[in-house]
Amino acid sequence: MLITSSSNERVKHARRVREGRERDLIFVEGERLVAEGVASALKLHACFTAAEPSAAQQELLQRLTCPVFQLSDSVLESLSDTTSTQGIIVIAERPWPTLDRMFEGQAPLILGLDRIQDPGNLGTLVRTAEAAGVSGLFAFAGCADAFAPKTLRSSMGSAFRLPILPDVSGLGTIETCRSRGLKTVVATGDANLSHYDYDWRQPTLLILGNEGRGVSAEIMSACDHRVRIPLHAPVESLNVAAAGAAVLFEAVRQRR
Secondary structure: OEEOOOOOHHHHHHHHHHOOOOOOEEEEEOHHHHHHHHHOOOOEEEEEEEOOOOHHHHHHHOOOOOOEEEEOHHHHHHHOOOOOOOOEEEEEEOOOOOOHHHHOOOOOEEEEEEOOOOHHHHHHHHHHHHHOOOOEEEEEOOOOOOOOHHHHHHHOOHHHOOOEEEEEOHHHHHHHHHHOOOEEEEEOOOOOEEOOOOOOOOOEEEEEEEOOOEOOHHHHHHOOEEEEOOOOOOOOOOOHHHHHHHHHHHHHHHHO
């Protein structure tokens, strides 16, 4: 059956998911992201495709276990979150990891994010965290949504695999990590200790802050250590995603 009206109830529900109004569901668009979702065992609820899906999309559709609905070009374009529709959209359940899963491993390296606003930065940090072997990511209250469509595109599927707990208390996260034997470290430009000189082999929560304002004063004062990335003058700071990559991969180097 071809859906030709953007007022169709299934389409309207998918639009609510796209806009973040369905807390437990996520909007996954594009062949690559959908394939990543399938490979990551996401629980799929519905799929929307073009009336004439491409050969690659038809092959992907055969791997899905959810109902598939064909949309007219105009309806698909109205539903898409991108300028040019990618031809396939899936509605799936949002992964909700247990707290214990966030701390798996002998010496967990955890990432905490304080009010990161840009979806591109957040998605890049999620991707970088997975690449660096981070055990889990806590997104403090005020962060962008790690599962919003733009963020998912930026993380390129890493959000499906990396344990992420959103909208948590920063101070509460610090206390939880401390109770499990982790040191807490803030990356900030005014620290005396270089990130090269911290011992990243020990269990650690690394906290990165807002693009413009950095880590909040209350979070800063609650942490055990502060580290900075040495920079050549006159450069004073790095984009938060670049800073996160620099610090996380120093941790990777030390842990080899």
